Amino acid sequence: MKSVSSAQNQYLATFCLNLLSVNYGFVCGWTSPFFPILQSQDTPLASGPITTEEGSWIGSAMCVGGLLGTLVSGWMADRCGRKITACLASIPQIICWTMVIVADNAYYLMAMRFFGGFSGGVCFIVIPMFIAEISEDSIRGMLASTLVLSCNLGILIMYILGNYLPYATIPWVVMLFPIAFLASFAFIPDTPFYLMRKNDYVQSEKALRFFRGYQTGTQQVSNEFKLELVKLKDTFNDEKQTIKQDVVTWDDFVTPHARKALLIGICLMAFNQFCGCFAMLNYTATVFAESGSSLSANMSAIVIGTIQMFGSYFSTILVERAGRKLLMTISGAGIATGLAIFAAFSYVKSIGQDVTSYNWLPLACFSIVIFVASMGVLTLPFVILAEIIPQKIKGLSVTVCMTILWIFAFLAIKYFSTLFEVLGMHGTLLLFSSCSLAGTLFVALYVPETKGKSFEAIAKVMS
Structure with missing residues (x-):
């Protein structure tokens, strides 16, 4: 006799977990509406407007926290359980918004982003693990895809809140999410797989x-x-x-399959970050303020956040139909083209030409870029990575690649504003466009198509 609502509690647990990822989206999106305020003479900080250098550290501190959160959660999930590790992510989220409330200088905001990033590192390790271990096969893919969707939802909500609510009100509102998670997740058991491993x-x-x-x-x-x-x-x-024979050794990392998979994984992590989309999403309002878009900076950010949501949704629909390689190639080519056109507009504007009649172009280009990026480059590298890494070294290899991802993200966000000052908007966009073109060529030439293939078939292709 099958339970009438067998998936109900799986949906419930997934919903509760994604309260964490929505809040991580808040952290990602927070810089966009509030950086212009913090850098202005109307800054809420007692120390005065933040400098460009301070702003770059506030933006990139999230990546330092994310790196540490990745390392800690991978170790903690096996020793303390998936549930306790997930609860760990809510504590730094509460701390990070408390930092915003009490902040009177830029160092508080650096700490805020660090703690928010730490929670993100935990989320991206433990949430997919928890969902995979509780889900029925028929809905596992759908439930797993909610992680990126909920992060994007958090970014969009923050853009909207930032446009309509005062700076001081925001942390009180969004702090409710990690508190609601702790209250609701207390009634969710740990995964059956972990409890079985603990001999319970x-x-x-x-x-x-x-x-x-x-x-x-x-x-x-x-x-x-x-x-x-x-x-x-x-x-x-x-x-x-089999635990003794499955101990991972250095020899497991130097096989042709492992070397090729790790190289592809690291290059995909670089493509994911150096296409510039994640960095620009952290500074969306600033990008549009500099570009001279006909819409207000915050309204432009809301449009972009909405488009990002649709892009990630279409990715979940098309990935098993069009394939990973085709979507990644189309996505990369779209990013390169869109950013190149955006760069051309910015250059023409910078040399004093009248571009008033084309003020719609920045929003159109960035919208297309974020849409195609969300369909492929921002989402699919993690899917491909999980499929091409040999099973025996998958856990450690994914942790290594995610660590490298956070390092790349730190570099992209930390030096984004510096690139703006040195190269100008047009030079920065052209640099990201060039990186996207290089990434697209790499995917087209070296990344195998894994759609519909078993792990055995993929291993043959990779060897």
Whole structure:
């Protein structure tokens, strides 16, 4: 007998978890509406307007926190559990918004972004892990895709709040999200897989019953549930029996498959960051203020946030139809073209030409860039990475690649404003366009198509 609402608690747990990723989106989007205010004479900071150097550190501190959060959560998830690790992410989120409330100089805001980034590093490790371990096969992909969607939702909401609410009100509003997470997630059990690994068979079965919609003590369960429980126990027993032979050594990283996969993974992380889209999303209002868009900077940011949401949604729809490589290639080419046109507009404007009749162009170009980026370059590198890395070294390799991603993100965000000053807007955009073109060529020439292929088939292609 199958439970009538077997997926209900899976949806519930996913919703609760994504309160964290929405709040991480708030942190990402916060700089866009408030940097212009913080740099103006009307700054709310007692120390006065922030400098360009301080602004770059505020922006990039998130990446330092994200790197540390990635390393800590990967270790903590196996030792303390997925649930406790997820709860860990809510504490720095509360701290980060408290920093905004009490801030009277730029150092508080650097700390705010650091703690927000730390929570993001935890989210991107533990949320996919938790969802993968509680979900039925038929809805696993859909539930996993909500992580990026909810982050984008958080960015969009912050753009809207930043346009309509005062600076001092924002942290009080968004702090409700991590508090709501802690209150709701307290009733969600840890994953059945983790509990089984801790030799807690009784609690593992209770957790599986919860996520499959059966009440504790229910005698009538479906054959599918019985088979899943047996498989869970067998998987754990097999893991114990093979743990010695599965110890990862240096030799596992120097096989042709591993070397090629790691090289592709690192290059995709570079493509993800040096296309410039993530950096520009942190400074969206500033970008449009400098470009002379016909819309206000904050309204332009709201439009971009909405388009980003649609782009990431279309990515989840098309990835199993069009394929990873085709979407990545189209995405990269679209970014390169859109940024090149944007750069040309900015250059013509900088030399004193009248571009009033083309003031719609920055918003149109950036909208297209963010849409195609959200369809491919900003989302699919993580999918490809998980598919091409050899299974034996996947956990460590993904952690290494995510660590490198945060380093690249730090460089892109830290020196974004510096590039603006040295190269101008047109030079900065042209640099990102060139990086996108290089990334597109790399994907077209060296990244294999993994759509519809088993891990065995992918390993043959990669060897």
